[in-house]
Amino acid sequence: MRRRKKPDVGVLLDRCLAAFVEAGTLDVSLDQLGRRAGSSKRMLVHYFGGRENIEEQAIRRLENRLREQFAPEAFPPGATAQTVMSALWDRTTAPQSRGVLLLVMDLSKRAWSGSKRAKRFYEEQQRLWMELLMRFLPDRATVEEVLQTFQGAVLAFLITGDREPGRRAIVRVLKNQEKVRSRA
């Protein structure tokens, strides 16, 4: 039944995701995507049935990748919140993470602009981080607090390129929280 070498759709998808990451946004034309995937617009539409599906499947793949990267198992259970958050900050702001970070923020923008899919992505990521941080922080409210600071720090970091203010802010929030807690 097999004609020709029938390209591997999975590989195409990987390359599309790579193109999105490289561009730091989903705003990559089918032509560029095709070239980047060693194929053509024509074939991408043929195999995926339209741009929407490419985006959908690329997002799904990104979700999977992030899920395994931030799995709670990846962090020692005895670690302090400070250690974990610091490691997360380092990893998140590392140069090689920039593309993914930009892509995630692009999805955030789509979410606040009304995209249902992007909103789902955001909620999933939120859930993931909550689950992770709940293992190192005392209660839900603290996790919420730290998470929002982290997000604000990411935003500032992306614009200024300076990792330090964000790190300082996160460390401070944790320190204060800890001090208050230890006093009680």
Next chain:
Amino acid sequence: MRRRKKPDVGVLLDRCLAAFVEAGTLDVSLDQLGRRAGSSKRMLVHYFGGRENIEEQAIRRLENRLREQFAPEAFPPGATAQTVMSALWDRTTAPQSRGVLLLVMDLSKRAWSGSKRAKRFYEEQQRLWMELLMRFLPDRATVEEVLQTFQGAVLAFLITGDREPGRRAIVRVLKNQEKVRSRA
């Protein structure tokens, strides 16, 4: 020297900014902009000399508007940080502020995507808020911390539409900070 009724460029600009705010983004076509301003693409290009200038001047006008809205003089000097931040949060997340908020975030996105102008806008806003908060918070590091939490809270609010988590996070940061400080 004056021919015809020569339209007021200032009014046109105001209406363009209104269109941007209404759309919550600078991504409004010249055609839409023209219609919204009671004019036409033709005339907008004629008077402003191109899209870039319209955006530039609209941003400048937005900056002015925000500058007077968040002038330190607008807040009682004796107020507590909690009061001020709570008021700022209310004002920022009020339904009628949504358009401006979205537009500001659109500019943030442009900033992290590389736009020089948008980056300048971001830095100016940052400066403004720093200046304002320095009047109610003890030191620069605390202001930085609160500011980043605030930004993260705004992001989450825009996506979820829920004002409460953000408010909780901001209140917590301030409370902890205050407790730690009072203990020292």
Next chain:
DNA sequence: CTCTTTGTGTACCACATGGTACATTACGAC
């Protein structure tokens, strides 16, 4: 009045986008 200058509409251009029609190619089944 006429003449010049400027405001304005219409129709257009060039370009990029997502997507498709149609022809052609290549390969496996037989």
Next chain:
DNA sequence: GTCGTAATGTACCATGTGGTACACAAAGAG
């Protein structure tokens, strides 16, 4: 080998964009 079906390229389309050429209108200067 032949044949049919799937893979692919090319050329195209419709739409939306920023911007412009050109013609015309209107109003002040003289």
